[in-house]
Amino acid sequence: MNLLVDGGRHPEALLALEDGSYFFGRSAGAEGETFGEVVFNTSMVGYQEIVSDPSYAGQLVTLTYPQVGNYGINEVDMQSRELALAGLIVHDMCYQPSNWQSVKSLPDFLAERGIVAIEDVDTRALTLRIREGGAMKAAISTTDLDPASLVARVQASAAIADHNYVADVSCKEPCVIPAKGECRHKVVAYDCGEKAGIAKRLAAVGCEVTVVPWDTPAEKALALDPDGVFFSNGPGDPETVPPVVEAVRACLGKLPVFGICLGNQVISLAAGGQVEKLPYGHHGGNEPVMNLLTGKVEITAQNHNYGPVFPTFGPLVPELSDGVTEHPSDLRFWSSRHVAPVVMSERYGRIRLTHVNLNDGTPEGIQFLDLPAFSMQYHPEAKPGPNDSTYAFAAFARLMDGVEDYLAIDVREGRRF
Template sequence: MNLLVDEGAHPRALLALEDGTHFFGRSAGAEGETFGEIVFNTSMVGYQEIVSDPSYAGQLVTLTYPQVGNYGINERDMQADELHLAGLVVHDLCYTPSNWQSVLSLPEFLSSRGVVAIEDVDTRALTLAIREGGAMRAALSTTDLDPESLVARVRASAPISQHNYVADVSCARSHVVGARTASNASERPLRVVAYDCGEKSGIVRRLAAAGCEVTVVPWDTPAADVLASAPDGVFFSNGPGDPQSVPAVVEAVRACLGKVPVFGICLGNQVISLAAGAHIEKLPYGHHGGNEPVMNLLTGKVEITAQNHNYGPVFSTFGPLVPELSDDVSEHPRDLRFWSQRRMAPVVMNKRYGRVRLTHVNLNDGTPEGIQFLDVPAFSLQYHPEAKPGPNDSAYAFAAFARLMRGEQDYLAIDVREGRRF
């Protein structure tokens, strides 16, 4: 318990889950109440980037690391101007941060932005409850402290899939971010149009650092307008919620595939998969954290990755395996770690776009983490190569996109040691 906190200044708070599980604690942010889907994040640092990530819209975020906020809030690490998460759950929050960049404590920051938060929660028990029950609806309140009442209200609340959170977090108008560098001084910047579905600022900075002039556009921008500008490539960003709630973005992907190089991250990977006719599944409790091991099947190298998603594509639904391009395997294995053991990147035949290759696999649960279209210029990743927070193992993805736009072969077969820092 934080002994420097005035107990009387922080009222009791209640966290309730739809399965009836509940936890009492103390308010650590704005007072009031909030409803959403509860998830846990296993990162040990980077709480500022986490709470400012637009992908958490509609979600109550539990941080599994027990002590949070010791280095405060700075002016550089924001991933969006506004906070969109539904609420924050921690075990022990620091009210007296110590860091030369700090301008505000985390609880002061949350309170000033209207984010309801709770501390003094047994986050180990809560994480186990989420692992057993899956990502559930939940509520956090400083006004309704009756567990029976709050649980009933949670059960009556709408699931996250019924709302288009992308529309809430996307930019209102387009804007341009200039290129920071180019791989060759004689080369002009690559012109990229980025669909903002909840794009983290770290992604735009990585694209700019890879030599791209980025025009960021709202999520519902017609693809005809984008293609009329003759970009070198189109990027589809991360974002919150169920990808099936944004059919307009899926249609934009279909309009772009085969006409211009395409790259997608997280939600971008999901809408690209939907455009190809693949199915999307909701994972039991998702991947949230900066320590997920992923193998690049093209190089055999393992990347420690930053992730934040509850949904993901089902690789077998892209199409049947092409045995001659898949180590003579004709039936889809149930666990995609089968391919990591063989150091093999299998290929399927997709009805719409021809050959599609599995490029990355999660080594924790065998789910797909990346795909590459072989007959149209496109690829996508389920995890966050820009990190923010997290390791930089996957930063090469932005260099890979630049290589794709320049027409280079084997653009994705980059060693993880390349491009870690721009």
């Protein structure tokens, strides 16, 4: 039975932002109220993967595509067993989905999992407000419908950086995911909120993956005698997880290392770089990124509010950076030249910028040249999103194989995994 249709329960709901703005709508999930950081996602499909992505812990997710839920919920696209997002904001929720794989509607799914959601919101106006004011604290409530009251409570609520959400979403005990086909490599994966699609991609390139909790000491991980170590995506501020940064430092130089999203951020911190909070982050499946090693542009899936600041890794090495001696203010300078610049890190030697976001010029990937390690800020596994970047998992396997130019793979390779 579709509870939200047959039961007729569509109570009024209120969305309030810390800048004082508010939007009235209708409940489209569990009743009650929830607080978090409001962000927007520009994907046109893939809402099931989005709401089950652990990286959204502590966030109220606005979907910019106007109608959401029309193909329902299936049993195969979940990225985690539990839902970690704080809430969902849509314009038009579908209560009667039509798809052969559908087992229930999205609003029923959210209600069963206790996720507060709101519909009938002008998501275009909300997205513009977030773009202008940045990601900010917000709340959805079906119990407090007084705008002044809810705004004041939002303003008094904790910021997302005040809490370690990685500890909430990480696994509690290690588990092993077998390789698909022949086992070529054994990998330890630090679960900081790892999506299921990542483990599947690693398995697809022949990796047996031992997933370990986020705070596993490096000596325990290395005692498993892996061929490589992977650091996963995850929610929140990377500064809240210093044990992961220490684990990265303990692994770098000992064996191949690969990181995605939060994994890229903690690897950057371990290398002495700085990480900044972006104005409103990157959330969606349509971000153009240039691979500076191949000159090819990938359309990528992304979900992060924080990212590394490439100039803070160290000074440029001019002879490896097209003769340039000073860091440009916009990294698209390098994409226009098709040059992958190299800096000199005090701790780990030469580090190369490999990928640049063509929308805003932020760094999207780095490669250590004097030890076996690389990382990407975006999501090469997609789930949801395009498959342009799935070669990253083959690159990690090639790195563990000892291939020198492991990362210089054409974007057309690897899409069939």
